[in-house]
Amino acid sequence: MTRIGIIGAGAAAAAAAWAIDTQTEATITVVEKSGGLCGRAATRRRGAVTYDYGANYLKAEDDRVVDLVTGTLDTEGLVDIGEPVYTFDGAGQVAEGRDADEHKWSYEQGLTQIAKRLFGRTAATVHRNTRATAIHRRGESWEVSAGEERFGPFDILLVNPPAPQTAALLADSTWDDPLREKLIDALGAVDFRTVWTAIVGYPFEIDRPYYALVNIDNEHAIGWIAREECKPGHVPDGESVLIIQASHDWSVTHYDDPPSENISRLAQMASEILDDERLATPEWSDWQGWRYAQPETGAPTDLLRAAEGHDLYCLGDWTVGTARLHGALRSGLETADRIRQSR
Ligand SMILES: Cc1cc2nc3c(=O)[nH]c(=O)nc-3n(C[C@H](O)[C@H](O)[C@H](O)COP(=O)(O)OP(=O)(O)OC[C@H]3O[C@@H](n4cnc5c(N)ncnc54)[C@H](O)[C@@H]3O)c2cc1C
Incomplete structure (x- = not known):
């Protein structure tokens, strides 16, 4: 069983979780900072009214x-x-x-159905209202801090937040590799x-x-x-x-x-x-x-692929240069493909 950790429950993470769950023997643990699923494809209800207020x-x-x-x-x-x-x-x-x-x-x-339906077809454990505050490399595995809580160890870690938030997480991480600084600079610069x-x-x-x-x-x-x-x-x-x-x-x-x-x-x-x-x-x-x-700008693919060599996968619209929901879903599916090919 491959132990998979995912930070964020956006559309990209939902598609990746679904594809990993169907293709690979894996346990999947998700931490999501908000109370809902699907991130920027967001829906609220007010009485009989339903509205999509993001995508x-x-x-x-x-x-x-x-x-x-x-x-x-x-x-x-x-x-x-x-x-x-x-x-x-x-x-x-x-x-x-x-x-x-x-x-x-x-x-x-509402649009949140996409992530709800995808996660609903997996055995993933989703911890809502849980904001990841740092990630840690311990030997060959990853751990995630969420305040006082610790999640992991994971064989593979997927990181779904927008690039600047992923850069902030990396800045608070313990990962002794020169790639960390390069990623922080490159992801922090995505507009x-x-x-x-x-x-x-x-x-x-x-x-x-x-x-x-x-x-x-x-x-x-x-x-x-x-x-x-x-x-x-x-x-x-x-x-x-x-x-x-x-x-x-x-x-x-x-x-x-x-x-x-x-x-x-x-x-x-x-x-x-x-x-x-x-x-x-x-x-x-x-x-x-x-x-x-x-x-509005993309992240350097060579650095993202280099991180994957350390079992750290960034995913989301900004990783594929398509600022749209279909781009995010596609990035989740392709991330699962690369994980499968790497095992
Ligand atoms: C106002 C607006 C209008 C849009 N209109 C359209 C449209 O009409 N059509 C279209 O196709 N696209 C549209 N988009 C773009 C679309 O919403 C995104 O491309 C897509 O939803 C991105 O999905 P994602 O999975 O890449 O990232 P996100 O949806 O951002 O998912 C990231 C997840 O990570 C979580 N997270 C962040 N930090 C942490 C942390 N530290 N710990 C734990 N969890 C964390 C977030 O809460 C979120 O759930 C719009 C976006 C916005 C904001």
Whole structure:
């Protein structure tokens, strides 16, 4: 039995855990800092409303991931958003324009279903609300500290957090190898887009021909507005929910401002773009700051592969240069392939 440890329970980790569990004789132990699964593909519920407040949907851009989601996993509740994505510019002018993605998938119960369904098919032990604080090399094995708790020993350690958080973990690790410093520098230098997100709900329907609006010239404080009611099962009839994602610059500038002020500003701007003044005053709201929303640069593959020679596997969207959910899932599947080939 190979003892596998995984830090983080994002989509990449879930895909890797599923593939390892089906391909290899292994025990799998996961530590996840939050109370949920699927990381940045995140879902919340509020009464009868369900909303995806991180990733909006899964694209059908990777055949292996499409097979996984439509062929291997249960497709019950898998929904495809039919309406197109329109555009808007810095002046808030809306236009038809962006090519529609072939599929825009979520689940009636939200995107977190992907990780829930993948982990649900494994015998992995998942420790939620458990933040890894350091990793340690002991002879040929790895251990993980989470405050006072220790997990391991593991023959193989997978590390799923965004690159800067993985760099911070390595900085607090005991691993006497020159590769550690190189990885800390390279992973700490991976740039991420920051996105401050407001979620706003209304007790009336909004009639529009599009699912979402994307800013195409990077000249607006808002980057994306999506209508969650276009996902079947997410919003009861007679209500509307907008997911408003601020641009990187706006998000960085206002990241620590009072959330109520940010929500008001973003709702006001969204009301102007959608040309409906009722949208400036939502009935309810929620928010999330994503400091590390989407990687904009990649990490050096040679260093990541060198770490794998020490049974340390980094995985996630930033390791494959695809800042998308399908990229994260693909990275998990490919990580499991390399582990299998290495044994
Ligand atoms: C606002 C936003 C909008 C997006 N829109 C889309 C979209 O529409 N379509 C799309 O395809 N993609 C979208 N993405 C990108 C997509 O969400 C990511 O590419 C994908 O979810 C990344 O998965 P991952 O497994 O690589 O990493 P993550 O989801 O970040 O998983 C890492 C996990 O590690 C955990 N963790 C971190 N540190 C520790 C620690 N010290 N100890 C234990 N656990 C830890 C985290 O809690 C998390 O669960 C969006 C992302 C954001 C934020």
